[in-house]
Every structure is written in C-alpha cells, then in structure tokens.
Amino acid sequence: MTYPIVETFHSIQGEGFWVGTNAFFLRLGGCDVHCPWCDQKETWPTEHHLQYKSSDLAEKVALATPALVIITGGEPLLHNLYPLTQALKEKGLRVHLETSGAHPFSGNFDWVTFSPKPFKMPDQSVYVQADELKIIIATAEDLDWAEQISQKVTSNTLKYLQPEWNNPNSIKIILEYVLRHPQWRISLQTHKFLGIQ
C-alpha cells in the first residue's frame, strides 16, 4: 500500500491537548473539503505527490524516535489508513490522526483529533472516534456550528475552539464564549507563534 506524501517533518504538536509534544508529522495529499481559508491548499490534489510505501514511512518515522506520529493532510481519511497505522504500530509508535472527518473512518489510532468543517459534512463513522473536537472559529456564526457538532461526539471528547489565524477578531470571540461556556477550551496554533513548522 502506498500513500501520496506532501511532506514529512519532525517538530512539536502545536495545537490541542498534546500541545508542545515531540511529534513526527506525515502530511498526506488529497483533500476535497476546500475550506476557503485553508493554509495547506497545495495538499488538495492527490495525484501531484510522490507515493511512498507504508513500510518505508514507518522506517523513516522510527528513525526519528518521536513521542508520537501525527497523520495529517489534506484529508487523510481519503485513504485507507489501516496499512499505514499497522506499519507504524509494528514499530512501537504512538499514532495520532488529524481529520475533518469528511470520509469514512479507517485505521488504528491512539488519539483522534476531529476538526470538522462546514464546507463538507463529516461522515457518521467519525464522531465516536473523536478524543478531541477542534472547531476553527472565524466569525461568531461559527459558534452555532460548533455547538451543533458537539452534540454528536461522546461525553468524553475534549472540546476546543481555535481562532482562524488570519482573523484576529476570532480570538476575542472565542475568549468571551469560553468564559460563558466552560465545557469549551481554547486551542492556539502555538507553532505559528513560535515561527516553526
């Protein structure tokens, strides 16, 4: 099994519950959600990226000895993630997923970050898999969407609101909302503040 790879890099997880953790990223090509503010538009086509075998990817990640490996995109669930997660698990790695949930769930993960977007509704199979729910907030209207989605995840799912990077007013919107709705937490893109990948 091969996967289209946009890039691989070793950094820290910048967002959500695992912020600051030593992490190796596998960014898979292909996304059909097409968020207008997407900062990874080069990932959208599937066919423009080199294909790598799951065993070779697992070998590369294991050599970096990260605390965890994050499969991201693009939208990783466009691909069958069972062979890739299997290969990573065989190396003894902790495996995380970041997904919009726009396609049926696949793979064996230790942690799932579910970040649905209103531009393509999530598949029903993804809601129960979410360890954390992360909703990007650009305007106050997005808070209604966040509440609708949060009704469908489990009671154990951590709930985060994250400001859209190019919309500074979103930080104020989220702060005021979280102070009135303590079931939500704030997630910041700390890697962008640090100026790292």
Ligand code: SF4
């Ligand atoms: S789901 Fe992610 S990669 Fe796809 S368009 Fe939206 S922000 Fe970009």
